[in-house]
Amino acid sequence: MGAVPARPSQLQLGVDLDALNGGDRRAVARTAAAIGIATGTYGISFGVLSVAAGLSVAQTCAMSLLVFTGASQFAVVGVLGAGGSTAAAIAPALLLAGRNALYGLSLVPVLRGRLGSRALQSQLVIDETTAMARAQGEPAAAHFAFIATGISVFVCWNAGTALGAVAGTGLANPSALGLDAMFPAAFLALLAPQLRRPGAPAAAVAGAAIAIVLVPLTPAGIPILASALGVFAGLAARRRAPRRPET
Amino acid sequence: MSWAALLLLAAGSYALKAVGPVVVGRRPLPAGAVEVLELLSIPVLAGLVALQTLNSGGELVIDARVPALAVAAVLVWRRAPFLVVVFAAAGTAALLRLL
Numbered sequence: 001m002g003a004v005p006a007r008p009s010q011l012q013l014g015v016d017l018d019a020l021n022g023g024d025r026r027a028v029a030r031t032a033a034a035i036g037i038a039t040g041t042y043g044i045s046f047g048v049l050s051v052a053a054g055l056s057v058a059q060t061c062a063m064s065l066l067v068f069t070g071a072s073q074f075a076v077v078g079v080l081g082a083g084g085s086t087a088a089a090i091a092p093a094l095l096l097a098g099r100n101a102l103y104g105l106s107l108v109p110v111l112r113g114r115l116g117s118r119a120l121q122s123q124l125v126i127d128e129t130t131a132m133a134r135a136q137g138e139p140a141a142a143h144f145a146f147i148a149t150g151i152s153v154f155v156c157w158n159a160g161t162a163l164g165a166v167a168g169t170g171l172a173n174p175s176a177l178g179l180d181a182m183f184p185a186a187f188l189a190l191l192a193p194q195l196r197r198p199g200a201p202a203a204a205v206a207g208a209a210i211a212i213v214l215v216p217l218t219p220a221g222i223p224i225l226a227s228a229l230g231v232f233a234g235l236a237a238r239r240r241a242p243r244r245p246e247t
Numbered sequence: 248m249s250w251a252a253l254l255l256l257a258a259g260s261y262a263l264k265a266v267g268p269v270v271v272g273r274r275p276l277p278a279g280a281v282e283v284l285e286l287l288s289i290p291v292l293a294g295l296v297a298l299q300t301l302n303s304g305g306e307l308v309i310d311a312r313v314p315a316l317a318v319a320a321v322l323v324w325r326r327a328p329f330l331v332v333v334f335a336a337a338g339t340a341a342l343l344r345l346l
Binding site: 041054055066068071072076078082093094095098099100101108118121122175176177182183187188189190191195197200203207208210212216220226227229234 | 253257263269271282287288297300301305306307316320324334335341345
């Protein structure tokens, strides 16, 4: 196996994907709406943190429209808010966006249509839409789930971002309010559901250890890039433990 | 952050999303590449957790963010909603800094 990547086993939103198998379109649309609303609350916290990190409301909203992948956006404003350079902020964001390439590849049988249409649909390739599409049986149902979830999440994520950015403008002292402590909490919440995959705990421990060890030794931006090397610890752990087949 | 940097980021993340549906089509990827992509976000997220908790301008420090992360960890484990997790972390840090 290995050629067809598994769908994310569980969303960070706590939605039980195994409960999504089958079901009619109305049920899929309802689930898509629920996922959208949950994502909207992420959007609110992203908006607040982004303006606190020094981005304007317009830039914050543009990022949610154009980048539209949550973990990467949190990474950018997290690094910028901690005083990192733009390059140091963009690099980990693109590393985190790498998994969307995998999702896009796994969705090739689902995303049909002309080139222009596929190009437009590509912007909606994220955790939530991939998970919903792959929870369906046949390609037409998968495509409906992809589009319904994509539109729902896109609308709510951007509305939440705008709301948070406007509400967060003018917060006097981000540190006194503990906003800097929101970032590690947010990354932990994004990481936790992924830890059940084979090799994931080893990769996580290695990534954190590499980053910490390098902080006093290297310029800003290097530790987070180097943390990606933790992937090899995960691969080694997978080799040792036989891989459980995922459904 | 400049607008140029923001657009560069947008172009990069879009390119990653579109590589399958627009460029590759049905050709299968090498299994090794799939494995790396599957795991890649995990060490980077863990690295971000560590750095955003302990790094302060190139030095490792232990401050109010550490207990805030501990509170967040308990809530994540209890499957609390995302917004509850991040605001509880902020509240913990804010409270400790008031004391």
